[in-house]
Amino acid sequence: MNPDHPSLQRGEVLLRLGTGSDEVLPADPAPSVRDLGAHAGFGQAWTSTSVRASVYLFDGYHDANAAEARLAKQVPEGQRGAGTVNGDLLLWTTVKTTDEAGRAIVERLLGAFAGEE
Helix, strand or coil: CCCCCHHHHHHHHHHHHHHCCCCEEEECCCCCHHHHCCCEEEEEEECCCCCEEEEEECCCHHHHHHHHHHHHCCCCCCEEEEEEEECCEEEEEEEECCCHHHHHHHHHHHHHHHCCC
16 A cells, blocks of 8 residues: 555544644554554554554445454553544554543544544
8 A cells, every 4th residue: 555645644634633742753553554454554652641543544434443343342451442433544542541641632633533624
């Protein structure tokens, strides 16, 4: 899959909107693109909290929605997982259950990704 795919570019913009001025580092998507059955993806990790966000590209909404449902059943103990689907993209986030600042970031990310762009 071409990293310049228009949907991936849209996903980068939406994630950047939710990230705001937070300091983040590029990270591999978790779980991997291959393990999730996506076509492509990317991720980032926050330096000040335990938040990780991954964006995945699927064939369409239904495939992305099914992947979100699978991920929701596999959240490790001590973590909270949350996601949202925007067209053929899935945003999946994780944060430690004790990380209040991180949970606020996750809510901001979900809102930016699911809102009207």
